[in-house]
Amino acid sequence: MLAVDDLHCERDERVLFSRLSFDVTPGSLLQVQGANGSGKTTLLRILAGLNQDFTGNLYWQGRPRASVLNEFQQSLFYLGHAPSVNRTLTPLQNLRWFCALQGYADDSAILAALTAQGLAGYAEIPCHQLSAGQQRRVSLARLELTAAALWILDEPFTALDRLAVAALELRLSRHAAAGGAVVLTTHHPLKTPSPLSILDLDAQRPEAL
Amino acid sequence: MKRQALGLLACLRATLLRELQIAASSPGKIVNPLMFFVIASALFPLSGRLDLAVLGSIAPGILWVTALLAVMLSMEGLFRSDFDDGTLEQLLLSSQPLYFHLLVKVLGHWLVTGLPLVVIAPLLGLLLNLPAAGYQPLILGLLLGTPTLSLVAAIGTALTVGLARSGLLLAVLVLPLSIPVLVFGAGVVDTALNGLPVAGLFSLLGALLLLAASLAPLAIAASLRISVQ
Numbered sequence: 001m002l003a004v005d006d007l008h009c010e011r012d013e014r015v016l017f018s019r020l021s022f023d024v025t026p027g028s029l030l031q032v033q034g035a036n037g038s039g040k041t042t043l044l045r046i047l048a049g050l051n052q053d054f055t056g057n058l059y060w061q062g063r064p065r066a067s068v069l070n071e072f073q074q075s076l077f078y079l080g081h082a083p084s085v086n087r088t089l090t091p092l093q094n095l096r097w098f099c100a101l102q103g104y105a106d107d108s109a110i111l112a113a114l115t116a117q118g119l120a121g122y123a124e125i126p127c128h129q130l131s132a133g134q135q136r137r138v139s140l141a142r143l144e145l146t147a148a149a150l151w152i153l154d155e156p157f158t159a160l161d162r163l164a165v166a167a168l169e170l171r172l173s174r175h176a177a178a179g180g181a182v183v184l185t186t187h188h189p190l191k192t193p194s195p196l197s198i199l200d201l202d203a204q205r206p207e208a209l
Numbered sequence: 210m211k212r213q214a215l216g217l218l219a220c221l222r223a224t225l226l227r228e229l230q231i232a233a234s235s236p237g238k239i240v241n242p243l244m245f246f247v248i249a250s251a252l253f254p255l256s257g258r259l260d261l262a263v264l265g266s267i268a269p270g271i272l273w274v275t276a277l278l279a280v281m282l283s284m285e286g287l288f289r290s291d292f293d294d295g296t297l298e299q300l301l302l303s304s305q306p307l308y309f310h311l312l313v314k315v316l317g318h319w320l321v322t323g324l325p326l327v328v329i330a331p332l333l334g335l336l337l338n339l340p341a342a343g344y345q346p347l348i349l350g351l352l353l354g355t356p357t358l359s360l361v362a363a364i365g366t367a368l369t370v371g372l373a374r375s376g377l378l379l380a381v382l383v384l385p386l387s388i389p390v391l392v393f394g395a396g397v398v399d400t401a402l403n404g405l406p407v408a409g410l411f412s413l414l415g416a417l418l419l420l421a422a423s424l425a426p427l428a429i430a431a432s433l434r435i436s437v438q
Contacts, residue, residue: 050298051438073304082295086227088234093227100223101303106212126234 001026001075001150001181002047002065007056009042016042017204020056024150029176029194030183034201040185041081041154043201047183048078048152077148079156083139087128091119091138094127098142106145113144118164132159140164143171151175153184166191220305221313228317231290239321242283246326249275250333261338268337269347269398273391276326276351277358281380283322284362287315288370288433297370298437311426311433315363316356323355339398346401346411353414354394360418360425361386367432390417 007020016039024030024047032040045051047058049065049072058065060072085094095110114123117137127135136159143151151172157165165188172182173194190196215223232239253271254264291297300310330351331344339347365383369375397410 045438048298048302050301052434053438070304073302076302078298078302080295080298082293082298084295084299086231086290086294086296088231088290089227093230097223097227098299100215100220101299101305103220103305104212104214105219105223109212 001061003059003062004047005057005059007043007046007054007058009039009046009054011039011042011053017201020204022199024181024183026149026179026181027176027194028181029172029190029192029196030181030199031190031196032183032185032199032201038201040201044078044152044154044183044185045080048076049073050078075149076152077142077146077150078152079139079142080154081158083135085127085135085138087135088126090124090126091130091141092123094138095141095145099145102146109145110141113141114138116144117141133161133164136160137164140168143175149180151180151182151184153182155185155187157186157188217306217309221309224310224313225317228314229321232317232321238283238286239325242279242322243325243329245282246275246279247329247333249278251336254337265338265340265343266402268334268339269343269395269402271337272330272333272339272347273351273354273395273398276330276355277384277387277391279326280323280355280358281362281383283318284359284366284383285376285379287318287363287366288436292370292436297433301433301437307430308426311363311429312422315359315425315429318363319356319359323359326355327351340402342404343398343402346397346407349411350394350397350414353411353418354390357390357414357418357421358387360421361390364425364428364432367429367436369436370433371436390414393417 002024004023005021008018009016022030032043034040042051046054049069060068065072085091091114092107092110095113096105096107099105099110111123114120117140119134119137119141122130122134127138130138140156156168160168169190169192172184173192176182176194250271253259288297291300301307327348330347334344334347362379362383365379368382369379372378393410393413397407397414400410401407
């Protein structure tokens with residue numbers, strides 16, 4: 001799906017990673033590991049196309065990503081540190097806009113996704129009245145509403161309770177089993193039925209090589 | 210309800226609706242620039258022993274300058290919450306045409322911040338003893354000029370959204386670019402008060418609006434891409 005070739009990124013004259021090459025294949029779960037400040041978020045933002053401050057090549061389905069950017073963006077679901085939930089809007093309003101960005105409207109799917117996240121009955125309540133974990137769940141309800149094949153998730157387990165963590169682990173492996181791919185960072189030891197590959201950024205740093 | 214595919218226009222309507230819903234749930238953002246506009250213009254008649262005729266002749270300038278500052282004041286919030294909560298990243302990464310979504314976003318912002326200024330301006334004109342011939346050019350001029358100001362200010366907002374305190378920098382970036390609108394906007398009222406034809410100046414204001422509407426979204430998009438890095 002997504003091939004990374006010879007990636008090199010510096011930040012404030014500090015090399016975060018160099019000569020980094022890997023493939024994200026359909027059906028794979030890739031966990032990016034590393035100490036705080038090792039560049040996990042930067043790597044994810046480079047993969048998603050938010051950060052252009054790198055050298056190296058990225059290929060989507062075998063072609064340079066820049067030449068198939070629109071196709072790539074249609075197949076990408078990115079979730080950053082922030083939940084991407086507007087606090088003054090209700091979950092329903094937030095997700096309606098998300099669906100519109102995907103090019104469709106479907107309230108029943110939104111309500112079903114909210115119910116699956118344990119937020120039945122919260123659809124019409126402004127998000128600032130929800131707890132941090134509930135806001136995170138609103139954000140994760142998007143996983144049910146996107147048709148994207150590649151999921152890039154930055155610390156998706158933040159603020160979730162134990163049950164929600166287990167449900168999300170299951171959801172991620174279900175996505176991989178269906179031929180999708182997940183790239184994520186987390187400090188939480190993942191327990192998934194699907195095989196998990198690990199990319200350790202601490203081992204990629206030049207002084208460690 | 211079944212899944213319903215949306216065309217570009219329906220997607221843009223969703224962005225506009227979102228903008229209006231956010232504004233409706235935090236009315237302070239609408240009221241603040243409007244209050245500033247009213248208070249700042251209302252202070253002028255109190256600030257000295259101004260002759261009524263003199264006051265009437267500087268009224269167009271007062272109204273346009275305070276309207277410009279009110280627009281500046283309202284713009285800081287345009288991308289702030291979207292930047293903080295990550296929504297901006299979603300918009301930048303979506304496969305939707307960013308150009309039109311940004312245009313609609315600024316339009317939505319103008320509807321709740323710029324349009325009220327246009328509506329209340331005649332009342333303030335009355336307060337400033339604006340002669341009768343000045344009202345129509347004032348309203349039409351603001352109608353053409355304030356969206357231009359919003360579009361231009363949105364570029365500055367997009368550039369500075371990544372900074373914690375951007376107030377003064379925003380003004381330094383944007384005010385020079387706003388001067389043509391100010392000159393022609395206040396000029397159109399002045400010209401009408403002197404009984405001269407104003408069609409040419411209106412055309413210039415309209416041309417500035419078209420120019421801003423066609424080019425500003427490109428600049429906003431580029432600025433946002435820099436800001437989210």
